[in-house]
Amino acid sequence: MEGISEIQRPAHVPLSRLIDFDIYQPLLAGKDFHESWKALQDSELPDIVWTPRNGGHWMVLRGRLVSEVLSDYSRFSNHTVLVPKDTAGEAYRLIPLSLDPPAHAPFRNLLSNGLSPKAVGGVEGAIRRLTVSLIEGFRLRGNCNFTHDFAEQLPIRIFMQIVALPIEDMPRLKYLADQFTRPDGTMEFKDVRIHFHAYIAPVIAARRGQDGTDMLSRMINGKVHDRALTDEEAANLCIQVLVGGLDTVVNFMGFVMLFLARDPAARRKLAENPEHIRIAINELARRFPLVTVARELRADIEYEGVALKQGEMIVAPMILHGLDSTENASPMNVDFNRDEARHSTFGNGSHVCPGAHLARTETRILLEEWLARIPEFEIAPGFEITYTGGIVGSVNTVPLVWEPASTRAVSA
Numbered sequence: 001m002e003g004i005s006e007i008q009r010p011a012h013v014p015l016s017r018l019i020d021f022d023i024y025q026p027l028l029a030g031k032d033f034h035e036s037w038k039a040l041q042d043s044e045l046p047d048i049v050w051t052p053r054n055g056g057h058w059m060v061l062r063g064r065l066v067s068e069v070l071s072d073y074s075r076f077s078n079h080t081v082l083v084p085k086d087t088a089g090e091a092y093r094l095i096p097l098s099l100d101p102p103a104h105a106p107f108r109n110l111l112s113n114g115l116s117p118k119a120v121g122g123v124e125g126a127i128r129r130l131t132v133s134l135i136e137g138f139r140l141r142g143n144c145n146f147t148h149d150f151a152e153q154l155p156i157r158i159f160m161q162i163v164a165l166p167i168e169d170m171p172r173l174k175y176l177a178d179q180f181t182r183p184d185g186t187m188e189f190k191d192v193r194i195h196f197h198a199y200i201a202p203v204i205a206a207r208r209g210q211d212g213t214d215m216l217s218r219m220i221n222g223k224v225h226d227r228a229l230t231d232e233e234a235a236n237l238c239i240q241v242l243v244g245g246l247d248t249v250v251n252f253m254g255f256v257m258l259f260l261a262r263d264p265a266a267r268r269k270l271a272e273n274p275e276h277i278r279i280a281i282n283e284l285a286r287r288f289p290l291v292t293v294a295r296e297l298r299a300d301i302e303y304e305g306v307a308l309k310q311g312e313m314i315v316a317p318m319i320l321h322g323l324d325s326t327e328n329a330s331p332m333n334v335d336f337n338r339d340e341a342r343h344s345t346f347g348n349g350s351h352v353c354p355g356a357h358l359a360r361t362e363t364r365i366l367l368e369e370w371l372a373r374i375p376e377f378e379i380a381p382g383f384e385i386t387y388t389g390g391i392v393g394s395v396n397t398v399p400l401v402w403e404p405a406s407t408r409a410v411s412a
């Protein structure tokens with residue numbers, strides 16, 4: 001791109017706020033995914049900047065502002081949550097994420113039940129059984145491709161069970177979900193939407209009016225203001241749940257296991273004190289956030305001394321909240337004894353992630369069962385870890401090795 005002063009920018013954007021940054025390509029040479037974002041936050045930039053990439057948008061760089069932009073729907077609307085607004089944003093008008101209060105709540109209620117602590121409690125036994133069986137499948141081998149052999153198996157299989165969709169459809173749905181969150185250029189956004197609709201329409205038709213108890217059936221047959229959902233609403237609600245559930249936990253687990261493989265002290269602390277794992281998950285969520293979304297300006301406003309115009313997009317990277325040193329001391333350190341881990345890893349405000357309890361439960365059970373069986377492990381020597389930026393950031397492959405003799409057979 002040309003020199004910063006020559007970049008095309010709207011007349012109201014001051015040069016001092018102009019940066020050249022692509023939220024989908026945040027990686028810097030020699031830095032990992034989170035270090036790259038952190039470097040942006042730590043550079044001498046104003047708290048609110050404007051980049052011409054991805055259609056041109058504002059971006060906040062401080063935790064305080066991330067949390068405010070995410071939750072203040074009176075100024076920052078969920079009508080469009082992805083950039084570029086005209087392509088990704090347009091294709092991703094899903095329910096309930098693209099609705100602002102008060103329209104949001106009745107749709108959100110339809111999906112909350114299926115992901116509530118009670119509902120997750122109902123599948124906890126299945127999560128633990130599958131976790132143990134996957135780990136036992138490779139424990140004595142002394143190695144695994146954690147990403148493929150575990151992270152892409154457990155959350156997705158459990159999720160497919162919750163929504164009662166056939167496991168054979170998993171690769172197709174995961175591919176489509178990834179095209180929204182980390183597009184690889186093989187499909188246009190509008191086509192992702194078309195393919196998702198083609199998949200879900202017959203599912204809705206088959207479950208409508210039936211007494212299925214799976215999460216999709218309950219949603220499809222739910223009511224909003226005493227009326228049934230239209231087919232379009234039902235499809236957008238189902239697709240939202242599929243996109244939310246298929247990719248996020250996979251990547252969170254990848255980041256967590258990468259960290260534990262490289263940090264023997266943290267690993268041993270949790271292995272020796274499994275009762276600390278539940279609390280440790282929150283610190284791990286703070287340190288390894290993944291999501292970056294945007295909001296649309298409802299009206300012309302002045303915000304923190306900057307003129308923002310109606311219809312413009314403002315990106316609020318959840319990633320930057322927990323990593324901000326004004327929110328958490330020594331934010332790049334994982335500190336299981338931190339008094340309070342402040343973050344927006346699961347969002348903030350009315351759209352806060354309804355799947356967070358499921359995600360935390362699956363990750364907790366992974367650590368409980370893994371560390372009890374394979375307390376010592378590391379990254380396969382010589383393997384270069386790589387990352388991909390996106391709406392959901394990703395660590396591409398995490399290959400782990402260990403001494404089979406150091407593992408333990410634990411009865412489930």
Ligand code: HEM
Pocket residue numbers: 070081095096097098108111115159240241244245246248249252290291293294318344345346347348350351352353354355356358359
């Ligand atoms: C580590 C795992 C996860 C992370 C980091 C995560 C993160 C997020 C974030 C940041 C938001 C808010 C987006 C916004 O405000 O624009 C969100 C919303 C959402 N998430 Fe998650 N999520 C995770 C797991 C899940 C799972 C497992 C499901 C479903 C099974 C799910 C379903 C949803 C849905 C449906 C929404 C939209 C809620 C609404 O609009 O009211 N998420 N998630």
